[in-house]
Amino acid sequence: MHKVLTVIRREYLERVRKKSWWIGTFVIPLLILGLMFGMVSLFMMRTEQQRRIGLADGSGALFEPLQEAVAEKKLKDGRPQILLERLPLLGSVEATRKAAEPRIGKKDLYAIVTAEKDLYAENAFRFYGQNVGNIQIIAAVERALAEVVVRVRFERSGLAADRAEIERLMAPVDLETFQISETGEARKRGFNQAIYGTFIFIVILYMALLLYGIAVMRGVLEEKSNRVMEVLLGSMSPRQLMVGKILGIGLVGLTQMAVYAATAGALRMWVGAQNIQGDLAGMLDSVSPLKMAYFVVFFVLGYFLYVGIFAAIGAVCNSEQEAQNLQTPVTMILVVPYAASFFVIANPDSMLATVGSLIPFFTPILMYARISTISPPVWEIALSIALLLLSIWLVFRGVAKIFRVGVLMYGKRPTIPEILRWARD
Amino acid sequence: METAVSLRDVAKVFGSFRAVDGVSFDVPRGDIFGILGPNGAGKTTTIRMIMDILRPDEGEIRVLGERLGDGLKDRIGYLPEERGLYRKMKVAEMLEFHGAIKGMSRTEARRAALLWLDRLQLGEWKERKVEELSKGMQQKAQFVAAVLAKPDLLVLDEPFSGMDPVNQSLFKDVILDLNRTGTTILFSTHQMETAEKLCRRIVLIDHGKVVREGVLAEIKAGFGRSSVLLEFDGDGGFLRWLPHVIGVDDYGQSVEVLLEPGADPQKLLAEASSKLRIRRFEVVSPTLHSIFIALVGGESPHA
Structure with missing residues (x-):
């Protein structure tokens, strides 16, 4: 036990002391958080400038209602964000625009909006400006225009003359989504946001399983190639070495995953306290403490399932190039649930998702994906974990033998049938 | 023990x-x-x-x-x-x-x-x-x-x-x-x-x-003072095939000839001097090195 602990300590310290690990554990989540906040706040930020927009209106019916509609959006100081100016018609709409265009170059006008005489024509409305990337302004104009034009169409068609009735007819239809949570309580939630939150952690899970598995493989290869292996085996059994190495590197991964989960948890609490609604809140719904606990559980179980195979690959190979060939099929097995997770997140209670999440090699990613999006029956979760534990036990029985034979083999890499024979006897 | x-x-x-x-x-x-x-x-x-x-x-x-x-x-x-x-x-x-x-x-x-x-x-x-x-x-x-x-x-x-x-x-x-x-x-x-x-x-x-x-001392004693150190001019290749010779260790400047226990070194000198110009002839205890070579059949240990 003392020996295993010593190996765990060495592996853990060696990796945790690396700068790259600190960057991966603390700097990258901060960057992601910063990026998220940046995007959200950029999106919510109002442009503090008043914009003057010229309207060349061929129909002659839009100016007043449009002016009224765009004036609803105010700057912080209370002035309307968009100031609409009627451009006197000079023959045609086209000619009016051409005449006014130089004012855009002189910054006198921010943009020109044109409307054809026929409000039903295709491309009847156009936006001309130097900056057509300002989504906020364009979206505001578009919203106001749509509202006003539809109202004018209604009036002209004679279907409804009463303005109140028109507004009633035009009331938006909104489909709200509710999620039945683990506690049975229905909560309003945007499905898209749930996907983001789940997906971020699936990417992390996939990368962590792959990277920490490969870290163990590299560690074994390195000890073989720099010949530390034999010195170590003079002091402990191959099994002790393997267990120490796997637990040591696993603890490094666990530390990192715990930091990620805790960061998400802290962010969730902060957002809860700020009473922020919308995309960010919806996204953080997928990182509840229970879901984060499952995330850590499935990282640990997935790590043990895959790491044994990676350790065995490291033991039978002499170089990373050699290991690459054997590593590919394992990576492929890991890619399958990762790729399938897109489907599973969209259809978490489909037959395919249920069956997939019960296949041990897919369980860590797919069952986590399902837990994160819906609440699968407890017996399914329990069964998937039981199958996973059974598979880990079976894999390690073989891996321990391969490791023992493999670590002192140099020279030609054994073939896969040979390796499997070692695992059996 | x-x-x-x-x-x-x-x-x-x-x-x-x-x-x-x-x-x-x-x-x-x-x-x-x-x-x-x-x-x-x-x-x-x-x-x-x-x-x-x-x-x-x-x-x-x-x-x-x-x-x-x-x-x-x-x-x-x-x-x-x-x-x-x-x-x-x-x-x-x-x-x-x-x-x-x-x-x-x-x-x-x-x-x-x-x-x-x-x-x-x-x-x-x-x-x-x-x-x-x-x-x-x-x-x-x-x-x-x-x-x-x-x-x-x-x-x-x-x-x-x-x-x-x-x-x-x-x-x-x-x-x-x-x-x-x-x-x-x-x-x-x-x-x-x-x-x-x-x-x-x-x-x-x-x-x-x-x-x-x-x-080690006993193993060496088993070979007695049965080694001969020779320095000579000429081709000494035939020495290995003389009777009672177990092994020859060629150092370039000199050779060590390991004889069977009890063999007479004088006979070796007679044979050698008939074909070579002898510059040095000395009967010594065999080194472990020459015993080694004799026992493992002439394969050089430094190979």
């Missing part, structure tokens, strides 16, 4: 190749014991089986009176032929690790490591990374890792290979010191000069089998 290591009919088979084929010998406690043999004779495989790194396919091995097990490894120091250290670790930290996996506490291991580093003039390097050390210093650090935990048995596989004469003589002194304080030394080598100076007993292995085993 209390034995530190005892092998009985031990065999190890790789595929269809019997790397070690029915080897038996005993290493008495407190002895300095050499496993000699040419490359590929099975020395390293034998040592790995003694260290419980490889399991024998046949026979039995007992170390320090016990059957092999993990607890036993704490009492054995091991320096493998292929040496390796964690290159990215600091010297003292690395040694502390090697002490700890031998069952020492970390403080105990650190104290012992610092003592050894000072003794081998490596004290100033203790906080440097292993990869910054010169090759000679790494050899010292590796040696310290093997002896740190005050082993009862020290197993060294080709300890002097790749060492400069300064380190060779330093390690020879340290090994003798350890032996004086009770550590049994078991080492393999194909350098006969070193074995001749250090060993009390030897076992000579070739093709996985024991060729000769026993007290």
Whole structure:
């Protein structure tokens, strides 16, 4: 036990002391958080400038209602964000625009909006400006225009003359989504946001399983190639070495995953306290403490399932190039649930998702994906974990033998049938 | 006789190749014991089986009176032929690790490591990374890792290979010191000069089998003063095929001719002087080197 602990300590310290690990554990989540906040706040930020927009209106019916509609959006100081100016018609709409265009170059006008005489024509409305990337302004104009034009169409068609009735007819239809949570309580939630939150952690899970598995493989290869292996085996059994190495590197991964989960948890609490609604809140719904606990559980179980195979690959190979060939099929097995997770997140209670999440090699990613999006029956979760534990036990029985034979083999890499024979006897 | 290591009919088979084929010998406690043999004779495989790194396919091995097990490894120091250290670790930290996996506490291991580093003039390097050390210093650090935990048995596989004469003589002194304080030394080598100076007993292995085993002085006495040192002009190739000649060891400037025990050196002189111009003729005790060559059939140990 003392020996295993010593190996765990060495592996853990060696990796945790690396700068790259600190960057991966603390700097990258901060960057992601910063990026998220940046995007959200950029999106919510109002442009503090008043914009003057010229309207060349061929129909002659839009100016007043449009002016009224765009004036609803105010700057912080209370002035309307968009100031609409009627451009006197000079023959045609086209000619009016051409005449006014130089004012855009002189910054006198921010943009020109044109409307054809026929409000039903295709491309009847156009936006001309130097900056057509300002989504906020364009979206505001578009919203106001749509509202006003539809109202004018209604009036002209004679279907409804009463303005109140028109507004009633035009009331938006909104489909709200509710999620039945683990506690049975229905909560309003945007499905898209749930996907983001789940997906971020699936990417992390996939990368962590792959990277920490490969870290163990590299560690074994390195000890073989720099010949530390034999010195170590003079002091402990191959099994002790393997267990120490796997637990040591696993603890490094666990530390990192715990930091990620805790960061998400802290962010969730902060957002809860700020009473922020919308995309960010919806996204953080997928990182509840229970879901984060499952995330850590499935990282640990997935790590043990895959790491044994990676350790065995490291033991039978002499170089990373050699290991690459054997590593590919394992990576492929890991890619399958990762790729399938897109489907599973969209259809978490489909037959395919249920069956997939019960296949041990897919369980860590797919069952986590399902837990994160819906609440699968407890017996399914329990069964998937039981199958996973059974598979880990079976894999390690073989891996321990391969490791023992493999670590002192140099020279030609054994073939896969040979390796499997070692695992059996 | 209390034995530190005892092998009985031990065999190890790789595929269809019997790397070690029915080897038996005993290493008495407190002895300095050499496993000699040419490359590929099975020395390293034998040592790995003694260290419980490889399991024998046949026979039995007992170390320090016990059957092999993990607890036993704490009492054995091991320096493998292929040496390796964690290159990215600091010297003292690395040694502390090697002490700890031998069952020492970390403080105990650190104290012992610092003592050894000072003794081998490596004290100033203790906080440097292993990869910054010169090759000679790494050899010292590796040696310290093997002896740190005050082993009862020290197993060294080709300890002097790749060492400069300064380190060779330093390690020879340290090994003798350890032996004086009770550590049994078991080492393999194909350098006969070193074995001749250090060993009390030897076992000579070739093709996985024991060729000769026993007290070195007795083995040498068995050959008597049956060696002839010759210097001459001309082609001495025919010497090997003369009657009563077991082996010829050609050094370029001179040759050592090993005769069968009891053979008359004068006959050799007569034969030789009839065909060569003899410049020197001396009857000596055979060196271990020439015995080695005679016993393993003329294959050069330096091959």
